[in-house]
Structures are given as C-alpha cells and as structure tokens.
Amino acid sequence: MHSPLPYRGRFAPTPSGPLHLGSLLTALASYLQARSAGGVWLLRIDDLDAERCRAEFVDAIQRQLEAHQLHWDEPPRLQSRHAAEYEPAFGRLQAQGLLFPCACTRAQLARDSLPGVDGPVYAGTCRERPPPAERPAWRLRAADGELRLDDAWQGDLRRRLGTDIGDFVVRRADGGIGYQLACVVDEAAQGTTEVVRGADLIGSSFRQMHLQARLGLPMPAYRHLPVLLDGCGRKLSKQNHAQPLVPAAAGDNLLHCLDLLGQAPPALLRGAPPPEVMQWAQAHWNASRVPTGPHLQPGG
Ligand SMILES: [Zn+2]
Secondary structure (H helix, E strand, O other): OOOOOOOEEEEOOOOOOOOEHHHHHHHHHHHHHHHHOOOEEEEEEOOOOOOOOOHHHHHHHHHHHHHOOOOOOOOOEEHHHOHHHHHHHHHHHHHOOOEEEEOOOHHHHHHHOEOOOOOOEOOOOOOOOOOOOOOOEEEEOOOOOEEEEEEOOOEEEEEEHHHHHOOEEEEOOOOOEOHHHHHHHHHHHHOOOEEEEEHHHHHHHHHHHHHHHHHOOOOOEEEEEOEEEOOOOOEOOOOOOOOEOOHHHHHHHHHHHHHHOOOOOOHHHOOOOHHHHHHHHHHHOOHHHOOOOOEEOOOO
C-alpha cells in the first residue's frame, strides 16, 4: 500500500472573455474540493487558440478570481508559453503509429461527421487515404474498447472509443497542438490529482483519459458539475452573452454559487464581505450535497 498523492486541483479558463457566473461555479467547486482535502489549487490559462484569446482577459480573470477570494498557490501556467513541451507527446503518439493526417475541410466535417453522445464524431474519412499534399491536421486513431468513468456527480459514465469518441485531432491544420493533447501534458506537469469541471466537458475528459493511457501519463480523477443554464435553457456562456462577474458583488456571487452547489449558506451571510463567505464555505463544503445530473436551473 502506498499513501495517496497530496490533492492538487486546478481551474483552467480560456481567456476569450471575462468570467461569468457559470465559470465562477466551476472555479469555486474546484477550489473548495482542493481546500477541503488540505490540497493545492492551481490556475492554468488555456490560451492556445490565439484567435479567441486576449492578454487583457488573462489579467481580468485573475483580478476576478482574487476579488472572489479564490487564490492560487503557484504561478499560473499559460499554455502558450509551453508549446515546446507538447511536441514530445505528439512524437510519442506518432512513433506508436497511432496518428494519421486528415485533410477534411470544415464543410466536409460538418457533412460527414456522425452524431455522438458528446457531439459530432469524426467519420474516419481520411484513415485509409494517402497523405494529402497540403498541411494536414493529425488525428489519433480510435481503437476498439470502452472507457469508464465513475463520476461522483454524474454517476457511472461509459464511452465506446470507436463510436462515441472517434479519431480526434491532436495537431491542428495550422500546426498548433490540439487542445486535448495540450491538456494531458499540462495535467501531468501540474501534478493534477482531480479535475473538477462542467458536464459539458465529459467528452473532453474521455479523450484525455484515452491520451493518458496511450502516453503512460498519470490519470487524475474527474468529476463533472451540472452545467448552469440561462433563463432560456441554454448553457450560460460567453457566446450567449452571460454577464461578466462584477468584483463589487463578489460576496453575493459566491453566495449564489454556494446555493446552486447545494451548500445552503445561512441567511446571516447576506451582505457579508467575501473573506467571511469563503471562510464559511471552506468550513462547511460538502461535495455530496452538490446536485447531480447534467443541468442546473438558474435562480436556485
Ligand atoms: Zn479527414
């Protein structure tokens, strides 16, 4: 028997906009999980997509987290500064003969992809085609088999590699490393022991578990929060114009999230300063009270 690794959790926003209530919900749950385990909480900035990401949002996100008393323990890790670390992982997949070039256009993918439980699944179009002349994307060939994830909040999740996940991109056509591959290298570099994130990322978690197995990397535990919906039943997101978090309302924002997370903060905390709210939250965090299932209704 060896003792379990010390808990290391992380929050990994994409700096394509400021944080909103949905992102605070994830950050807070992951922070409280880490603190209640006496562990470390880290910040990672998923800024590989240069078209969508902006430096001003990296700063804004850090200010928003600090205003909400969510303090990270080590210097933030910006993916864009670690590009060279992703190449050896790509090389190891290639050396195993697991990759093939894909020249499909966006229109072809939209036409050919198959419906899957987590979104469109690549149809395998380029698997047996000779390598195209132009710069291709690279995909990981999906093998047979099933992956299983015992999720504390979503229950027993299973995905078939071939039909539910399919061949997914590990290097984009523009030469940049794929999001899934970058994330598993980051989790290993940061020593993440548990990933807490939204249920909309369950498909990503399975892709990352598959990559970890192929690369022989340690596999963190995963738990997925129900996704916060807006008043129209859509995921609260930057695309749907969710309101940015206002630091001056940090105490109320935290209480709202604690309510949504089933923690039932006492009424006397209304109007309390954020450090007091967080002190209560850390002392009373109970992961088993978090609602289960894929969605959360607002105003709860
Ligand atoms: Zn293709």
